[in-house]
Amino acid sequence: MFGKLGDMAGMLKQAKLMQSKMKEMKESLESTTFEADAGAGAVSATVNGKMGLVSLKITPETVKSGDVEMLEDLVKAAVAAAQRKAADGMKEKMQEMTGGMNIPGLEGMLDGVG
Numbered sequence: 001m002f003g004k005l006g007d008m009a010g011m012l013k014q015a016k017l018m019q020s021k022m023k024e025m026k027e028s029l030e031s032t033t034f035e036a037d038a039g040a041g042a043v044s045a046t047v048n049g050k051m052g053l054v055s056l057k058i059t060p061e062t063v064k065s066g067d068v069e070m071l072e073d074l075v076k077a078a079v080a081a082a083q084r085k086a087a088d089g090m091k092e093k094m095q096e097m098t099g100g101m102n103i104p105g106l107e108g109m110l111d112g113v114g
Contacts, residue, residue, distance in 0.1 A: 025093050034089060036081030038074045045078035047086050053079060 029049030037044040042062040046055040056078070062071060 021097055025097055029086075029090055029093060032086075032089065034082050034085040036078055036085055038077035038081065039070075043071070043074040043078040045075070045082040047079070047082040049086055049090065051083050051086055 026049075032049050033046050033054055034048075035044060035046045039062065042059050044057045045053060048054050056075065058071070058075075062074065065071075
């Protein structure tokens with residue numbers, strides 16, 4: 001009779017533990033920064049784990065060129081590359097947490113943690 005209740009209690013305990021680990025991972029990722037550059041270092045961008053732009057650096061030489069269209073392209077490329085690094089970092093952490101198992105919907109669950 002109590003066997004099923006014990007199993008349910010164990011599952012609830014594991015779910016709480018997983019939720020706690022997910023919250024810790026989310027907080028850790030949010031405070032982690034990812035940097036990438038474009039144009040051989042002409043523009044570098046840094047984003048956080050929330051994909052928010054934290055910093056953008058443009059070399060003086062790039063600005064002096066006066067090519068606004070090229071500069072816009074370099075900024076977009078650097079930001080996109082940094083965001084890809086952040087997304088890859090999140091996937092890597094999730095694989096570590098789940099022992100390499102692919103759990104559908106886990107990425108979306110992170111948004112609601114915390």
